[in-house]
Amino acid sequence: MSTHAPPHAPHGPGVTRSVTLPATLDEAVAALTAMPAAIPVAGGTDLMAAVNAGQLRPAALVGLGRISEIRGWEYQDGHGILGAGLTHARMGRPDFAALFPALAAAARAAGPPQTRNAGTLGGNVVTAAPAGDTLPVLAALEATLIVAGPGGSRREMPVSQLLSGREMLRPGEVVGHLRVPLLHAPQTFLKATGRTGPSRATASAAVVLDPARRGVRCAIGAVAPMPLRPLEAEQWVASLIDWSAVRVRGAVALAPEALSAFGEYVAMACIPDSEADPDTGQAPALPPAVQHLRRTVAALARRALGRALA
Numbered sequence: 001m002s003t004h005a006p007p008h009a010p011h012g013p014g015v016t017r018s019v020t021l022p023a024t025l026d027e028a029v030a031a032l033t034a035m036p037a038a039i040p041v042a043g044g045t046d047l048m049a050a051v052n053a054g055q056l057r058p059a060a061l062v063g064l065g066r067i068s069e070i071r072g073w074e075y076q077d078g079h080g081i082l083g084a085g086l087t088h089a090r091m092g093r094p095d096f097a098a099l100f101p102a103l104a105a106a107a108r109a110a111g112p113p114q115t116r117n118a119g120t121l122g123g124n125v126v127t128a129a130p131a132g133d134t135l136p137v138l139a140a141l142e143a144t145l146i147v148a149g150p151g152g153s154r155r156e157m158p159v160s161q162l163l164s165g166r167e168m169l170r171p172g173e174v175v176g177h178l179r180v181p182l183l184h185a186p187q188t189f190l191k192a193t194g195r196t197g198p199s200r201a202t203a204s205a206a207v208v209l210d211p212a213r214r215g216v217r218c219a220i221g222a223v224a225p226m227p228l229r230p231l232e233a234e235q236w237v238a239s240l241i242d243w244s245a246v247r248v249r250g251a252v253a254l255a256p257e258a259l260s261a262f263g264e265y266v267a268m269a270c271i272p273d274s275e276a277d278p279d280t281g282q283a284p285a286l287p288p289a290v291q292h293l294r295r296t297v298a299a300l301a302r303r304a305l306g307r308a309l310a
């Protein structure tokens with residue numbers, strides 16, 4: 001492990017005094033435990049934006065960029081064990097996309113090239129921004145986090161628990177890996193933005209098929225603080241799919257009307273109507289911008305499932 005103090009840095013309050021560069025996960029945990037005010041930094045794309053905006057003044061940083069054990073992936077018991085240090089650029093490459101197509105599509109959509117070269121999977125998850133592109137995919141895949149803690153400990157938690165704030169990282173803990181099922185089945189990710197070119201999602205949709213269980217898993221991103229799973233719509237549409245026709249050339253796995261109805265069902269579940277007025281019993285109309293967002297969600301969900309089935 002190496003530690004650098006900026007040579008001419010003034011040591012006043014609110015100034016970063018040291019940057020530690022551990023070579024292993026356990027060294028990173030030890031450094032964070034020894035310096036409770038220190039913050040881990042991976043690609044720095046979110047963290048430095050917060051520093052530059054004056055929202056954060058870390059007293060010390062523990063850089064994760066030299067930890068080789070979290071920069072790749074391996075297979076274990078039908079799962080992919082993905083390093084938290086995988087960059088978006090790396091996840092976008094064809095070998096990764098062949099195994100985790102929706103995650104690769106999300107990584108390719110996550111900002112401009114310089115951001116994708118530095119930004120990591122772990123950083124995307126821990127920042128937990130509503131528009132984080134990998135988050136709906138991880139929610140649909142029902143991924144879990146493998147967290148490294150003091151004394152060489154490892155614990156797992158569903159990604160959804162961290163995103164919903166039900167479970168937090170404890171002092172000294174670092175996300176080391178993510179456990180993602182290898183389904184060998186169609187998976188899609190689609191994203192809508194407010195303008196052309198790389199930008200944050202206004203809405204996104206991930207669809208994962210699980211033919212072995214005859215299941216459809218869908219998650220909608222960016223319309224709420226965390227990805228939303230329309231569970232009833234998933235179960236309803238899974239019962240209508242002709243699973244023997246999925247990805248069979250010339251076959252129709254799902255009637256077009258059912259596909260459209262799935263989009264509407266998902267959109268209604270994620271963006272429900274306003275509450276009815278207790279006096280009149282009437283629900284006020286949704287504002288035009290919200291109606292537009294609902295139509296966007298319906299289109300994304302319909303197209304994402306349509307592409308997964310075709």
Ligand SMILES: Cc1cc2nc3c(=O)[nH]c(=O)nc-3n(C[C@H](O)[C@H](O)[C@H](O)COP(=O)(O)OP(=O)(O)OC[C@H]3O[C@@H](n4cnc5c(N)ncnc54)[C@H](O)[C@@H]3O)c2cc1C
Binds near residue numbers: 048049115
């Ligand atoms: C111009 C620009 C455009 C962007 N566009 C998009 C976009 O379209 N879609 C999108 O999803 N994101 C976008 N982002 C956000 C950003 O690139 C991603 O969230 C990125 O994945 C963050 O990863 P990082 O490695 O840079 O995280 P960092 O900035 O290094 O860290 C972010 C947070 O996570 C913590 N952290 C990082 N790694 C770990 C770990 N292993 N264990 C524990 N804590 C950890 C840090 O302490 C910090 O709190 C954009 C950013 C920029 C600057």
